[in-house]
Amino acid sequence: MEVREKAKxxxxxxxxxxxxxxxxxxxxxxxxxxxxxxxxxxxxxxxSELKSQFGFKxxxxxxxxxxxxxxxxxxxxxxxxxxxxxxxxETEITVLLxxxxxxxxxxxxxxxxxxxxxxVWVETESQLKELAxxxxxxxxxAVDTEQHSFRSFLGFTALIQISTHEEDFxxxxxxxxxxxxxxxxxxxxxxxxxxxxxxxxxxxxxxxxFHIYLVNMFDTAKACEVLSKPQRSLAYLLETVxxxxxxxxxxxxxxxxxxxxxxxxxxxRTDAHYLLYIADSLTAELKQLATEDSSSPDDRFxxxxxxxxxxxxxxxxxxxKETEDFPGSAAASSIIYRHLNGHGDNSNISLNAEELxxxxxxxxxxxxxxxxxxxxxxxxxQAIVALASKHPTTTKEIYDxxxxxxxxxxxxxxxxxxxxxxxxxxxxHLDDIYEMILDKLAKLDDILxxxxxxxxxxxxxxxxxxxxxSLLVNFxxxxxxxxxxxxNGHKNFKQQFTRKASRELFVKKFSCKAPVYxxxxxxxxxxxxxxxxxxxxLEWYLNxxxxxxxxxxxxxxxxxxxxxxxxxxxGNDFYIQTKRNICVGCGEGKHYLxxxxxxxxxxxxxxxxxxxxxxxxxxxxxxxxxxxxxxxxERYKKQIATEFGIPLxxxxxxxxxxxxxxxxxxxxxxxxNSEDAGVSPLHLRSAAMxxxxxxxxxxxxxxxxxxxxxxxxxxGRDISEEDLEKALLIGLSxxxxxxxxxxxxxxxxxxxxxxxxxxxxxxxxxxxxxxDSEKIMNVERSTVAxxxxxxxxEEDGATELNDTQCNGNTLHQQNSKLSxxxxxxxxxxxxxxxxxxHGEDGVRGFCQRWRxxxxxxxxxxxxxxxxxxxxxxxxxxxxxxxxNPTKRLSTE
Ligand code: AMP
Ligand code: MN
Ligand code: ZN
Numbered sequence: 072m073e074v075r076e077k078a079k080x081x082x083x084x085x086x087x088x089x090x091x092x093x094x095x096x097x098x099x100x101x102x103x104x105x106x107x108x109x110x111x112x113x114x115x116x117x118x119s120e121l122k123s124q125f126g127f128k129x130x131x132x133x134x135x136x137x138x139x140x141x142x143x144x145x146x147x148x149x150x151x152x153x154x155x156x157x158x159x160x161e162t163e164i165t166v167l168l169x170x171x172x173x174x175x176x177x178x179x180x181x182x183x184x185x186x187x188x189x190x191v192w193v194e195t196e197s198q199l200k201e202l203a204x205x206x207x208x209x210x211x212x213a214v215d216t217e218q219h220s221f222r223s224f225l226g227f228t229a230l231i232q233i234s235t236h237e238e239d240f241x242x243x244x245x246x247x248x249x250x251x252x253x254x255x256x257x258x259x260x261x262x263x264x265x266x267x268x269x270x271x272x273x274x275x276x277x278x279x280x281f282h283i284y285l286v287n288m289f290d291t292a293k294a295c296e297v298l299s300k301p302q303r304s305l306a307y308l309l310e311t312v313x314x315x316x317x318x319x320x321x322x323x324x325x326x327x328x329x330x331x332x333x334x335x336x337x338x339x340r341t342d343a344h345y346l347l348y349i350a351d352s353l354t355a356e357l358k359q360l361a362t363e364d365s366s367s368p369d370d371r372f373x374x375x376x377x378x379x380x381x382x383x384x385x386x387x388x389x390x391x392k393e394t395e396d397f398p399g400s401a402a403a404s405s406i407i408y409r410h411l412n413g414h415g416d417n418s419n420i421s422l423n424a425e426e427l428x429x430x431x432x433x434x435x436x437x438x439x440x441x442x443x444x445x446x447x448x449x450x451x452x453q454a455i456v457a458l459a460s461k462h463p464t465t466t467k468e469i470y471d472x473x474x475x476x477x478x479x480x481x482x483x484x485x486x487x488x489x490x491x492x493x494x495x496x497x498x499x500h501l502d503d504i505y506e507m508i509l510d511k512l513a514k515l516d517d518i519l520x521x522x523x524x525x526x527x528x529x530x531x532x533x534x535x536x537x538x539x540x541s542l543l544v545n546f547x548x549x550x551x552x553x554x555x556x557x558x559n560g561h562k563n564f565k566q567q568f569t570r571k572a573s574r575e576l577f578v579k580k581f582s583c584k585a586p587v588y589x590x591x592x593x594x595x596x597x598x599x600x601x602x603x604x605x606x607x608x609l610e611w612y613l614n615x616x617x618x619x620x621x622x623x624x625x626x627x628x629x630x631x632x633x634x635x636x637x638x639x640x641x642g643n644d645f646y647i648q649t650k651r652n653i654c655v656g657c658g659e660g661k662h663y664l665x666x667x668x669x670x671x672x673x674x675x676x677x678x679x680x681x682x683x684x685x686x687x688x689x690x691x692x693x694x695x696x697x698x699x700x701x702x703x704x705e706r707y708k709k710q711i712a713t714e715f716g717i718p719l720x721x722x723x724x725x726x727x728x729x730x731x732x733x734x735x736x737x738x739x740x741x742x743x744n745s746e747d748a749g750v751s752p753l754h755l756r757s758a759a760m761x762x763x764x765x766x767x768x769x770x771x772x773x774x775x776x777x778x779x780x781x782x783x784x785x786x787g788r789d790i791s792e793e794d795l796e797k798a799l800l801i802g803l804s805x806x807x808x809x810x811x812x813x814x815x816x817x818x819x820x821x822x823x824x825x826x827x828x829x830x831x832x833x834x835x836x837x838x839x840x841x842x843d844s845e846k847i848m849n850v851e852r853s854t855v856a857x858x859x860x861x862x863x864x865e866e867d868g869a870t871e872l873n874d875t876q877c878n879g880n881t882l883h884q885q886n887s888k889l890s891x892x893x894x895x896x897x898x899x900x901x902x903x904x905x906x907x908x909h910g911e912d913g914v915r916g917f918c919q920r921w922r923x924x925x926x927x928x929x930x931x932x933x934x935x936x937x938x939x940x941x942x943x944x945x946x947x948x949x950x951x952x953x954x955n956p957t958k959r960l961s962t963e
Contacts, residue, residue, distance in 0.1 A: 115526070115533040116495030117442055123327045124227055124443065125536060127248045132279045132392060134224045134440035135541040139392050142282040158389055163261050163286045167383050171376045175289070177211055177266065177351040179236060184313060186344055190239040190336070194246045199253050202233070202240055206257040209235055211264040211289075213346035216244075216273045217326040217339060224443050224538065225392070228280045229326035232343035239340045244280070245327060251281035259286045266346045268292050268305045270385050278390040290382040291346060294353040297378045298360065305342065312352050313345045353378075381716045388713060398519065399432030402446065406432065408930040410456050424459035430507050430515055431455045437519055438503075441526050442496055443538040449496045453480045458508065466505050473497060499532070520546070578694050582662035587691055588650040592627035593618070595634055603650060656696030656929040663691040666700055669921045670708065672898030678906070681914055687938065688918065696929050703928030707921070708897075717900045720749030721784060721801055750783045752802025759798035802896070 124130075132139050142159045158164070193202055206212055213234040220226035231242040231254075244251060257263055258277070265285055267273055269292040277283040295303040309315045321338040331339070357375040395401045407425055432455065439446045450473070457476040463469045470493060477492035497504070503522060507513070526533040527543045535543070589605045593612070609628050612618035618628040653660040667674065668688040675682075692700060712719040758780040766774060781790055781798055800808055905913035922940040925931075 114499065115442075116499045117534050120495070122222060122443070123229075123245050124223060124248075124538070126245070127227075127537065129249050130537045131282060132225050132390070133541050134443060134538045135545050136394070136398075137392075137541065137545050138394070139279065139390055141278070141389065142284065158284070158387055160259050160284045160286045161387065163259070164383055164386050167261060167287055168380055171379045171383075172264070172287070175264070175350075175354050175375065175379070177264075177289075177347045177354060179210075182236065182348070184345070184348055186239075186337070186340060190241060190340055192241050192243065194243040196247065196250045196253070199242065199247055199250055202242070203253050203257055205235065206233070206254075206263070207260070209263060211236075211266060211347065211350075213266040213343045213350075214273070215267065215339070215342040215346070216276055217322070218272075218276055219325065219327050221325070221445050221448055222327075222443075223445065224439050225279065226276070226445075228276050230331075230339060232339050234340070234343040234346065236347065239344050241331075241336065241339060243329070245329075248280070251283065255281070255283050258283045261287045263287060264289055266291065266350045267382075268308070268342075268346060268349075269303075270382070271388070274385055274388055275390040285386040286383075288382045288386050289350055289379060290385060291349050291353055293381040293385070294350070294357060294378040296381065297374050298353065298356055308349050308353075309341070309345055312349050315341065315345060317341050377716075384713060384716045397433065397515070399434070399436035399446075400429070402436070402452070403429045403432035404930055406452055406455060410460075424462070427459040427462075427508065428455055430513075430518060431458060431504070433515055433519060434503060434507060434522060437522055438496055438500060438526075440542055441523070441533055441539050443536065444494075444496055448494050451477055451480070451492065453477065454492070458504070462508065464508065466501050469501060469504055469508070470497075500526075578662045582664050582694070583691075586652040587663070587665065588652055589625065590650065591625055592622070594621065594627060594629045596629055596631065598629075601630070601634060650935055651933065653691065653933055654693035654696050655690045655931045655933045655935075656692050656699070658933050659693035659696075661693075663693055664697050665689050666692040666697055668700075668925045669918050670704055670898070672708075673902055673917070676899045676902035677914055678911065681911060688922070690931070690934070692929070696931075700925055700929050703924055704921075707924045711901060712897065715901055715904060717897055717904070718749070719897045720751055721755065721896075750780055754780055755784050755798050755801050759795045763792070763795050763799075 138156070141156050144159045191198075191202075193199055215232045216228050217230040217232075218226050219229045227248075228244045231244050233240040233242065242254075258265060265288045267288060267290050270285070270288060270290045274285055274288075277285065291305075291308060292303050295308070300307075304319075306317050306319050309317050317338065318334075321335060324332075324335055324338075326335070328335075354375060357378055360374045393401075406428055431450065435446050435450045435455070438444075439449045442449070454473045454476045457472050458469065461472055463472045473493045493501075503525075507518065523543065523546055525531065527535055527539060588603070590603050591606055591609050592603055593601045593609070595601050606626065609618070609620075609626055612628055612630065613620065617632060618630050621627050621629045651660075652663065654663050666689065668690065674688075708719055711717075758777040761769070762774065762777050762781065769777075778790070781795065782788065784798060784801070785794060901917075902914065905917055909916070919940050926940060
């Protein structure tokens with residue numbers, strides 16, 4: 072009885088809530104629609120809304136599609152420095168990295184841990200100048216920032232908290248947005264240490280909003296990392312080191328609000344106030360660790376220096392605006408991937424709806440930029456999915472679809488908050504969506520210019536501001552650079568044409584000329600299928616009398632020994648399916664290249680037994696998917712470089728003696744991780760090679776470009792032919808250098824010989840200079856047989872095919888091998904670090920991260936069943952397997 076009563080109540084309450092929800096939605100819809108129709112269509116919500124960033128007069132990162140321009144210092148000496156968009160304080164940070172500070176006095180004299188009652192609110196220019204003067208006198212101060220991102224396209228810093236030994240300052244960076252350069256000098260002063268916790272974002276935000284660059288920073292999160300603390304969050308440190316509790320939920324508050332609530336002030340101060348104390352305490356631990364751990368006094372401060380080094384590596388990061396091929400394309404791909412064919416939730420999108428998703432994402436991207444809103448404020452992902460799958464046909468239906476979807480999926484209960492989805496952008500521009508849904512024929516390329524013109528054109532509906540002005544000015548170039556060349560100018564057409572031609576050439580040269588997977592089969596002696604593989608593997612077993620041929624076409628063998636286990640018993644279905652000779656990304660079957668999911672620069676350094684299971688991590692991709700995967704991998708390498716503090720690039724630092732002509736050269740391969748801090752060995756060598764071979768014949772602009780690459784390595788000075796020859800060897804291990812010399816039968820020590828060799832080779836070469844370094848990098852992935860292509864893998868396709876089979880251009884490949892072997896010290900150091908710190912599990916985890924990067928970038932739809940990110944790909948047949956080193960020796 073009682074239970075039934077309860078159930079009744081529950082049902083009643085639930086229905087009441089449901090009715091309320093529907094009622095509120097309906098009410099809001101009517102209100103909005105009334106607003107819409109009563110005012111003229113040309114009124115954008117922004118005319119009657121004041122957003123705090125509209126007070127900013129100067130905006131460094133606007134919402135256009137053009138790149139971010141970094142601060143240029145007047146004292147940049149060489150023209151190279153002036154023209155580059157590199158880190159303005161790279162030199163200062165590099166100096167710090169090479170000569171780290173030895174003294175870390177974070178606290179001095181009396182220090183009270185407690186948060187006092189008073190703090191300083193800084194909101195006028197004179198107050199800010201005063202603060203700058205105070206900070207200039209300090210040796211160290213602590214910093215944290217809060218940013219607002221919901222009602223802004225790129226986000227902006229809404230508050231900076233600065234704590235000195237004596238005082239907490241809260242800087243109102245909304246009121247002072249245009250005056251913040253006043254703080255630039257103290258932040259870039261190498262003699263003042265800035266303490267942050269988890270500075271990665273703050274470093275970028277400060278660059279983006281104020282051109283403030285950090286030099287000399289100590290990141291307490293990096294200290295935790297070096298100390299291998301169980302947790303690295305500030306909340307954890309506050310609690311364990313200071314005994315202070317903090318409510319991290321407040322980080323999601325709207326930091327634009329003024330005045331800040333009491334709790335927000337308390338939270339903001341807490342984030343910076345205790346950092347000096349925490350830094351002091353962690354430093355002591357780091358020193359302690361050093362003393363315990365060190366055998367010689369020389370590396371006493373090892374751990375502390377490492378923490379400091381990692382912190383300052385973060386400062387070398389450069390803010391960039393995200394770029395994509397087409398507005399909204401990344402978001403669209405992600406939505407389609409998540410909702411197509413049952414990935415993610417159950418709201419599947421049909422193939423027909425894909426196009427609508429792309430249109431809505433592109434429109435959302437442009438609308439967010441025009442109005443300076445986050446994309447999620449314009450239209451949520453789930454609303455896009457709902458619109459694409461439900462296909463509403465009236466503005467009312469469109470409105471309701473969005474309202475109901477967002478109401479149902481809202482993460483926080485927001486019946487209480489004043490504004491809800493559909494937000495005003497949608498309400499004032501609902502007709503756009505209506506047209507996009509109805510006009511199925513309209514091309515994406517045509518929609519965006521129309522939308523832009525409607526909003527920002529001469530009689531545009533929406534206000535022009537510092538955020539969207541250059542969007543209006545630059546938009547044409549952005550679009551025309553990737554749309555069809557129909558009405559574009561001559562130059563653009565030529566660009567399109569050469570791009571197409573170079574793509575075709577590339578496909579011709581580097582795609583695999585024969586099917587990669589032979590789909591030969593290996594059976595166990597009980598007749599059960601063990602795996603598919605290539606011909607060479609069959610031969611390996613046949614030649615050793617370990618198997619007999621049981622079928623001819625396609626060939627199959629039966630093992631004469633009892634192999635270890637059966638694939639289906641081990642859940643290893645991966646190996647007993649045929650593999651298709653198509654791009655695993657998009658299914659393209661006309662051409663494909665091998666793609667190594669784990670870049671060779673790491674893989675070559677793996678222990679042999681982890682290296683040999685390759686079929687899992689080498690997949691086929693068409694040129695387009697290859698490029699996507701490659702670009703993502705290059706980005707991720709940079710991330711790895713920062714994360715591990717192991718730079719990707721090499722650079723020789725000029726010493727004064729060398730500058731005067733005496734050649735006492737010290738090779739310096741330890742600089743920052745940013746592209747501008749150096750050059751990848753691969754780029755360096757291919758540029759040097761092209762210059763040596765074709766320098767006289769290539770267009771001067773191309774030569775200049777390649778020279779810049781080499782100069783970057785040599786610190787910007789003029790370079791001689793000898794320099795170019797030396798550059799050919801950079802990044803090669805001694806072993807690789809010998810191999811190269813042996814191959815060519817020459818020694819690289821003398822310039823004449825190198826030049827002679829290359830001239831001879833010219834006849835065989837097609838005389839083409841590497842036209843596109845990106846592509847060269849791609850080739851490296853697909854053709855250089857650098858991980859011991861001895862044809863002894865257990866699975867199909869894992870074996871490197873020989874040149875003629877795969878490449879059809881043996882000579883060219885020889886050349887590319889010549890220029891592409893060797894990757895510099897980065898890969899080796901990373902793998903050594905992983906093995907040292909985490910053993911082989913570290914390497915396995917590392918592989919999984921790369922598989923995830925691949926999946927996230929390409930969204931492959933044609934991976935073999937059973938392939939997944941955590942699958943190790945390991946499978947061998949035990950004692951007599953090709954993997955068994957002792958067996959291999961005795962049979963060979
Ligand atoms: P914090 O220094 O931890 O207070 O974070 C700084 C800023 O990062 C905040 O003002 C937020 O804008 C942003 N942020 C950090 N974590 C989150 C989160 N979990 N959700 C939303 N925003 C966050
Ligand atoms: Mn904070
Ligand atoms: Zn508008």
